[in-house]
Each structure stands twice: as C-alpha cells, then as structure tokens.
Amino acid sequence: MRILHILDHSLPMHSGYTFRTRAILKAQVARGWDVMAVTGSRHVAAGPAEEVVDGLRFHRAGSGSRAPSPIAEWRDIAALERKVDALATTWKPDILHAHSPVMTAMAAGRVARRRGLPLLYEIRAFWEDAAVGNGAGTEGSLKYRAIRWLETRAVAQADAVAVICEGLRSDLVARGIAADKIMVSPNGVDLGLFGSPPPPDRGLAAELGLDGAEVIGFVGSFYDYEGLDDLIAAMPALVAARPAAMLLMVGGGPMEAALRAQATASPVADRIRFVGRVPHDRVEAYYGLIDILAYPRKRMRLTDLVTPLKPLEAMAQGRLVAASDVGGHRELIEDGVTGTLFPPDDPAALAAALSALLADRSGWDARRATARAFVERDRNWSENISRYDPVYQRLASRGRI
Incomplete structure (x- = not known):
C-alpha cells in the first residue's frame, strides 16, 4: 500500500508536530507500507526539494508567498496542490493522508476529488483555536469563524477523519459530522527514543x-x-x-x-x-x-x-x-x-x-x-499505528466511503 502524507512541516525541523509525524511514518514503514511525504510552505528548514531525513522520504512544495493574507495562503495552497498532483502522477499513491492545519486538507482534497483518490484528513488541533492560543487570533472574530467554516467543510469532504483525542472528536460530532467517520489516533511515544530513562548526569x-x-x-x-x-x-x-x-x-x-x-x-x-x-x-x-x-x-x-x-x-x-x-x-x-x-x-x-x-x-x-x-x-506508537490499518484498507478497497 502506498500512502502519501501531506504535511505542514517535517523533520529536520523539531516540534511536537514533526515528532508525531516521524513516529507515524516510521511505524508505517516498519509494517511494510510504502510511505512518502510532502510539506507545505511553512517548512522553512534549508534543504533540497527532495530529501531523505532519518530514513524517511520528503518532497518540498517550496517557500511561502510574500503576498498579504489571505492571498498568501491561497497561493501556498495552490503550490502544495501542484506538488501533490505531480506526485500522484509519478508515484501513484493509493491513499492521500493530509495532516492539519486545514490548508493541507484543502490542497490534498482538490487532488483527491480530481483523481478519485481516497483522502484521510488528520486533525491534531483546530487551526483557529491554535491561533488564539498563540496570541495570533481572537475567538469569535471574522477570521476565526472563516477558518472554522473551512475546517468543517474540509472534514465533510474527506473520506475519513482522524483526530488525536476525544475532545476533538466530540467537537466535530457537535458540528454534524458522522461519528462513524471519525477515528481517534491518540498521541503516543516512540519507546525507542524515550524507552530507557537515563541515570542523572x-x-x-x-x-x-x-x-x-x-x-x-x-x-x-x-x-x-x-x-x-x-x-x-x-x-x-x-x-x-x-x-x-x-x-x-x-x-x-x-x-x-x-x-x-x-x-x-x-x-x-x-x-x-x-x-x-x-x-x-x-x-x-x-x-x-x-x-x-x-x-x-x-x-x-x-x-x-x-x-x-x-x-x-x-x-x-x-x-x-x-x-x-x-x-x-x-x-x-x-x-x-x-x-x-x-x-x-x-x-x-x-x-x-x-x-x-x-x-x-x-x-x-x-x-x-x-x-x-x-x-x-x-500510548506506544508501535501499537497505536494499528488503528490506521482498517481505515486504510477500507479506503483502498472501496475508493471512497
């Protein structure tokens, strides 16, 4: 099975986002799946357009637009869409797996609909709420409500949805998303990295x-x-x-x-x-x-x-x-x-x-x-990764659910 992951950013950048991504991709490779990833404009680490980091293959959509918002975001979505579409042509994935924020789902969704590929959209946090938490947005503002609408629309259009916790799942169900469309893939730990507590230095x-x-x-x-x-x-x-x-x-x-x-x-x-x-x-x-x-x-x-x-x-x-x-x-x-x-x-x-x-x-x-x-x-990633298997199999065998 070939899975193309569409990401906001990745290794070699360091964040909770990239470490979760690394764990998912590593565990999927260990299961024998063929895995590749593409990152959007917010991946700002220096490097080539195609690279292998920690044994994982990444393609880069390029740096972000310098235009004012929201023109910059729309251009960045279009650039990511073009890169995903090119990989769909050359690499021929069975499944597109987009990871929040919603810009990745919008880019991947256009390719999925055009090519008839199944799309799993994974949400780690709602972009509008993350902006409030980071001091970059205000709850209830026009921008907040617009992003929330885009998020709900992307979830409705995806073939399946993954979230990292019950809180996000409950919020989506309250928005009218069918509960059986949503799987929970909780955060976990790669015990190969955090498995043996060292003695005090x-x-x-x-x-x-x-x-x-x-x-x-x-x-x-x-x-x-x-x-x-x-x-x-x-x-x-x-x-x-x-x-x-x-x-x-x-x-x-x-x-x-x-x-x-x-x-x-x-x-x-x-x-x-x-x-x-x-x-x-x-x-x-x-x-x-x-x-x-x-x-x-x-x-x-x-x-x-x-x-x-x-x-x-x-x-x-x-x-x-x-x-x-x-x-x-x-x-x-x-x-x-x-x-x-x-x-x-x-x-x-x-x-x-x-x-x-x-x-x-x-x-x-x-x-x-x-x-x-x-x-x-x-919460061991080697076990958590099995949650994706039935969803992937259903998407791959039926195309769209």
Missing part, C-alpha cells in the same frame, strides 16, 4: 547548579497557553515551603523573552534556570535531572480539546507529572494514579500541589511505574 547537574535540589521542570515550547508564567509565579511560595526547590526550563518559543524577564524579577530568581533549546538527542539527559515535570496549561478551548505529547514522554521517562486540570490533560492523566492535577490559572494551587508531592515521596515509585505501564499499554 551529575556533571550536568553541577554545571546547572542543581546538586541537592528538588527539581521542577518543563521541557517543551514556550507558548502563552502553556501557562509557564503561572509556573514562575508559583516559585516564591514553593521555595518558601521547600527551600531546596528549583525550576529548570528547557526549550524556547514566543514567550521566552517575557518569561526570562519575569524570572529575573522574581524574588527567587536564583532558583530558576533557563537552558534554552537543546539537541533532541540530549533531551533525555535533562529529563534525568527533573523530579517532577510540570504542565500548567491555561484553560481555553485549545487546551480543553487537545491532548499534549510532552506529558506522555515524561511518563515514559519515569518522571512524575503534575498538570493543570484541563480537558486535554484529563484524557492522559488520572489524578492521584498516573499524575497530579491542579486547578488551572492558579499559581498558589500549583505551588501547593508541587509542595505536597515533594513532601511525601512514599508513593513516587508506584506512581511512576503505573504511568510508565499506561504509556506502554495504551
């Missing part, structure tokens, strides 16, 4: 000034919706209760400058460490220094509907997880069993939850083992 701990510390950590992208300002705001109260507590921030993103400034102004600035972005093959070393991974996401549509990937990676690494009580986290974490949930948008509650965890370590080993078992059983 004492040299790295000393370099960062973490010797003897109780380390709270965040590893990921610094977006506003992640609530990292609440995590920094919680540190004075946490340090008052647990004098050995320190915060380790690994990553970067749009909020980095503001967060660094907030940390510098904090009365416990000396207890907060930023290390910036680190190479992916070094991430495990930083996980190994952290006692509790904190995910204080703010409450909004994006965080209530979408499940993040990072808590699963932390569980696979044998780390304790504490997260805000929003819908996306509740799909991953059972409070008191696989992790701790605390009220969102509340630094005092966050500090209290972290302090309580640090004060009583008696259940840590059992909780880490339970969380790790959950990932191995329910």
